[in-house]
Amino acid sequence: DAGVIQSPRHEVTEMGQEVTLRCKPISGHNSLFWYRQTMMRGLELLIYFNNNVPIDDSGMPEDRFSAKMPNASFSTLKIQPSEPRDSAVYFCASSLAGSVSNQPQHFGDGTRLSIL
Amino acid sequence: AQSVAQPEDQVNVAEGNPLTVKCTYSVSGNPYLFWYVQYPNRGLQFLLKYITGDNLVKGSYGFEAEFNKSQTSFHLKKPSALVSDSALYFCAVRALSNDYKLSFGAGTTVTVRA
Numbered sequence: 704d705a706g707v708i709q710s711p712r713h714e715v716t717e718m719g720q721e722v723t724l725r726c727k728p729i730s731g732h733n734s735l736f737w738y739r740q741t742m743m744r745g746l747e748l749l750i751y752f753n754n755n756v757p758i759d760d761s762g763m764p765e766d767r768f769s770a771k772m773p774n775a776s777f778s779t780l781k782i783q784p785s786e787p788r789d790s791a792v793y794f795c796a797s798s799l800a801g802s803v804s805n806q807p808q809h810f811g812d813g814t815r816l817s818i819l
Numbered sequence: 820a821q822s823v824a825q826p827e828d829q830v831n832v833a834e835g836n837p838l839t840v841k842c843t844y845s846v847s848g849n850p851y852l853f854w855y856v857q858y859p860n861r862g863l864q865f866l867l868k869y870i871t872g873d874n875l876v877k878g879s880y881g882f883e884a885e886f887n888k889s890q891t892s893f894h895l896k897k898p899s900a901l902v903s904d905s906a907l908y909f910c911a912v913r914a915l916s917n918d919y920k921l922s923f924g925a926g927t928t929v930t931v932r933a
Contacts, residue, residue, distance in 0.1 A: 707862070734919060746909070746923045759920070794862055800919050805851050805870045808921065810862030 707811035709795050715817045721783040724814045727776055728797030736808060737770055737780050738794040785818045821846040823910050825924035833932055838900040840927045842893045842910030849915045852893040854884055857907040869893060900931045
C-alpha cells in the first residue's frame with residue numbers, strides 16, 4: 704500500500720518567494736496533519752484537518768502560512784512570502800481518527816525546505 | 820495539558836546488547852502512548868502503541884515497551900540491538916479525552932556500534 708506521499712522532497716528558494724508543499728494522504732484516512740521539524744523546536748503541529756475541514760490551525764506561525772484540503776486525497780501548505788526562518792523539514796501525516804480512535808499517525812518522508 | 824520527556828539525548832550500545840530508550844509522560848486521565856522511529860531523511864515510522872490492557876506491548880522490528888502507570892513511564896526496549904536500529908526515536912502521548920493532538924518528546928538518538 705502507498706503511504707503518505709509528499710512533494711517536493713527538497714525545495715530551495717530565495718527569501719520572498721512563494722512556496723507550496725503538497726501531500727497525498729493514505730486512501731481512506733480522514734485526518735491529516737502538517738508538522739514542522741527543526742533542531743531548536745522539535746516537532747510542531749501546524750494544522751489539523753478532519754474530513755477535509757481545518758479543525759485546529761493554532762500552530763500556524765503567522766499569516767504567511769496557509770493550508771488547504773480541497774478533497775480527501777490532497778492537501779497543500781503554502782508560505783507566502785517565505786523567510787529564512789521558515790527553513791525546516793515539513794511533514795504531512797494522516798490517520799483514521801475520531802473520538803474513539805486509537806490509530807497511529809502515518810508520516811510522509813517530508814519536504815526539506817531551505818530559504819536563502 | 821499533556822507532555823512527554825525523553826531524558827536522554829543519546830543512547831549508545833554495542834550490537835547484541837539490550838537497548839532501552841526512556842520516556843515519561845504527563846497527561847490528565849488515561850493516556851494513549853506511541854513510539855516512532857525516524858531514519859535519516861525519512862519520516863517518522865510507527866513502532867508500537869499502548870492503549871489499554873497488557874502493560875507490555877510488542878511492536879515492529881523486535882521492539883517492545885512497558886507501560887508503568889505509577890511511574891508514568893513508557894520505556895522502549897529491545898533485547899538484542901542491531902546496527903540497523905541506529906536512528907532517532909520519539910515517544911508521544913495523547914490523552915483519551917483528546918481526539919487528535921499528539922505531544923512528542925524531543926527525541927533520543929540511538930547509536931548501535933558493531
